[in-house]
Amino acid sequence: MLRLDQVSKTFDSHRGVHHMDFSMERGEIVGFLGPNGAGKTTTMRMITGYLRPTAGKVLLDGKSVHEQGKIVRSRIGYLPETPPLYPDMSILSYLKFVAKLRDVPAREQTRRVDEMLSRLGLAGRERQIIRTLSKGYKQRVGLAGAIIHKPDLLVLDEPTSGLDPNQIMEIRNLIRELGDNHTVLLSTHILPEVSTLCSRVLIINQGQLVMDGSPASIGSTMNQSFHVSLTVKGDANMIIPLIQAWGEGLEEKVQLSSHQEEDGLVRLELNASAHHDYREELFYLLARSELPILELKKQDQSLEEIFQKLTTDEAGEVNSGEDGSLPVSAPEQELEAQRGSEGS
Numbered sequence: 500m501l502r503l504d505q506v507s508k509t510f511d512s513h514r515g516v517h518h519m520d521f522s523m524e525r526g527e528i529v530g531f532l533g534p535n536g537a538g539k540t541t542t543m544r545m546i547t548g549y550l551r552p553t554a555g556k557v558l559l560d561g562k563s564v565h566e567q568g569k570i571v572r573s574r575i576g577y578l579p580e581t582p583p584l585y586p587d588m589s590i591l592s593y594l595k596f597v598a599k600l601r602d603v604p605a606r607e608q609t610r611r612v613d614e615m616l617s618r619l620g621l622a623g624r625e626r627q628i629i630r631t632l633s634k635g636y637k638q639r640v641g642l643a644g645a646i647i648h649k650p651d652l653l654v655l656d657e658p659t660s661g662l663d664p665n666q667i668m669e670i671r672n673l674i675r676e677l678g679d680n681h682t683v684l685l686s687t688h689i690l691p692e693v694s695t696l697c698s699r700v701l702i703i704n705q706g707q708l709v710m711d712g713s714p715a716s717i718g719s720t721m722n723q724s725f726h727v728s729l730t731v732k733g734d735a736n737m738i739i740p741l742i743q744a745w746g747e748g749l750e751e752k753v754q755l756s757s758h759q760e761e762d763g764l765v766r767l768e769l770n771a772s773a774h775h776d777y778r779e780e781l782f783y784l785l786a787r788s789e790l791p792i793l794e795l796k797k798q799d800q801s802l803e804e805i806f807q808k809l810t811t812d813e814a815g816e817v818n819s820g821e822d823g824s825l826p827v828s829a830p831e832q833e834l835e836a837q838r839g840s841e842g843s
């Protein structure tokens with residue numbers, strides 16, 4: 500449905516987004532991850548037609564977002580990091596205004612606004628002035644404005660940033676529901692959000708895509724070492740030499756990295772730079788010596804660890820390209836930009 504074909508946006512010699520190349524299928528919820536300044540917002544602005552790429556194409560069902568702008572952009576909904584709200588308007592007048600701006604047919608506008616009020620849990624508050632709403636409710640109004648024209652593709656820039664845990668849960672549930680009818684690309688710094696919401700993850704670092712896959716497949720690609728913890732019932736003086744001798748005898752040596760004894764149980768951690776999963780061999784080794792394994796767990800790297808590995812350099816420094824902040828657009832600029840005009 501969405502295709503980014505070698506898309507780049509160069510701000511200066513090193514800042515920007517370089518050769519971004521990926522596709523999204525209908526119905527996917529894709530998480531977009533990266534450290535501050537990695538290029539998430541820039542990529543999202545190019546997808547939504549607000550920024551014109553320096554090179555490459557953004558295509559929605561084969562049509563260019565930038566060449567066949569208005570029609571293509573009417574199929575995209577965008578919630579920027581700071582939703583483009585007018586604080587002095589009521590929710591109702593704001594949604595009516597956005598419905599008009601997004602070319603919802605006049606005879607449908609009232610029905611569509613009502614639908615948004617009820618879908619986003621705003622019914623009963625329609626007369627409330629936006630500035631008096633909590634951040635979570637402002638986010639709902641922003642989301643309502645982003646989907647009022649029933650876009651096929653929804654682009655959400657850090658939709659849960661700055662919300663309290665209850666509001667985060669509410670917005671996540673809403674996004675999950677929206678995923679039933681929309682294709683969703685969402686950027687976030689909250690990694691568990693990706694595991695719970697997204698079928699696919701794109702990790703971007705210094706303007707380049709460094710990983711693309713399901714959270715599970717990213718885990719298995721990155722987990723190319725063998726790390727297990729196990730608890731064995733028996734005497735440490737038997738268990739430890741047995742495991743050490745076995746580990747030493749393997750081609751890809753498995754090493755005992757720690758052990759503890761307590762109440763007749765021995766807890767061990769084993770490591771190897773190996774692709775092979777040695778759990779079955781370990782089971783038979785200890786079973787033959789009548790040493791029961793009470794627990795055996797393969798430790799995979801969490802998404803947090805993978806993210807850290809992909810986005811830090813060898814010295815452990817975060818690869819942030821951020822050295823200037825984006826100008827904050829006025830609501831009108833954002834809305835107009837979504838409607839059709841383009842920035843640089």
Ligand SMILES: Nc1ncnc2c1ncn2[C@@H]1O[C@H](COP(=O)(O)OP(=O)(O)OP(=O)(O)O)[C@@H](O)[C@H]1O
Nearest residue numbers: 510514515535536537538539540541820821822823
């Ligand atoms: N209009 C602009 N002019 C100059 N440089 C810019 C502009 N917009 C973004 N940049 C630079 O491009 C890089 C990517 O910024 P971008 O805002 O896309 O990152 P991000 O991944 O969204 O970061 P964050 O997580 O902090 O929101 C940064 O180095 C930023 O300073």
